[in-house]
Amino acid sequence: MQKVVFITASSSGFGFEIALDLSKKGYSVILNGRDIDRLKSAKAKLHNQDLHHIFCCDLTTDEMPKELDDFFTKHKLLPNIIIHSLGGKVINDKHPININILNKTMDLNINSAILINNYFIPKFQANKYIQKIIHISSSASLTGNASPCYSMSKAAVNIYIKNCARYYALDNIMFCAIVPNIIMHENSDWKIKQENDPQYYKKRVDEVPLKKFATPEDLTPYISSLCEIDSMHATGSLIELQGGV
Incomplete structure (x- = not known):
């Protein structure tokens, strides 16, 4: 049976690296993003290009559920695996917490995935x-060592996974998460911090025992292994990839 994987926010960054790794293993990948040109460019870099599809959609809009249904119905697609790569920090995420910012952050990091x-x-x-x-997910979900709304939204992801894993276990639907520390890539907040605040960037790197932040390439093998193993026993797991922190 052809394995089909739907990866949100996969036109670049971590999501794209996951897509690239799984395409090497023969998966049919459904790429997602908001920019059709970036999606086409991403698809062109995947192995076995004829196997893959593009779903261009902003997943945080009210129209998303209908667009999702229209796309998957039209193409007669049903993924075996969903990987939720969409997420991040919203501008002005700080104390005191602004409820509008919290709502936007929850939409980005968990509500759209639900x-x-x-x-x-x-x-x-x-x-x-x-x-x-x-x-x-994120190490901030465990430590709170990030912007408040971002930390809260990722903690909500963890509890959602734990709860769903129990409820859907007998349906053979495996829910789990990887919980990485800081991920460094071209479009990340930390790439910007490296350029704009190198002193703070170096301080945080020095706190990591490996003396470097993880890259997407460091983490994709763990996700690929979760996709490959034909077992339910990771369900409910929050798999910490902390680099010794």
Whole structure:
């Protein structure tokens, strides 16, 4: 059976590196992003290009559920695996907490993912084989060592996974997350901090025992292994990839 993986926010950065790694392993990848040109460029870099699809959509808009249904119905696609790579920090995420900023952050980091999962879960329940929903959380969800709304939203992701794992275990739907420390890539906040505030950047790097932040290439093998293993026993797991922190 062809393995089909839907990866949110996968036109660049961490999401794209996951897509690239899984395309090498023969997966049919559904790329997602808001910019059609970037998506086309990303698809052109994948292995076995004819296997892959592009879903151009802003997942945080009210129109997203309909666009999601239209796309997957039109193309007669059903992923076996969903990887939620969409996420990040919203501008002005600071204390005192602004409720509007909190709501925007929750939409970005968890609410859109819940809507996507809600669409696919009934379809997954109709099948007998194992299907997987993998979220990208953050060490900030455990420590609070980040902007307040971002930390809260990622902590909500963790609890959501724990709760769903219990509820859907007998449906063979595996929920889990990787919980990385800082990820360094071209479009990341930390790339900007490296350029704009090198002293603070160096201070944070020095706090990491490996003396470097993780790159997407460091972490994608862990996600690929979760996709490859035909087992439910990672369900409910928050897999910490902390680099010794």
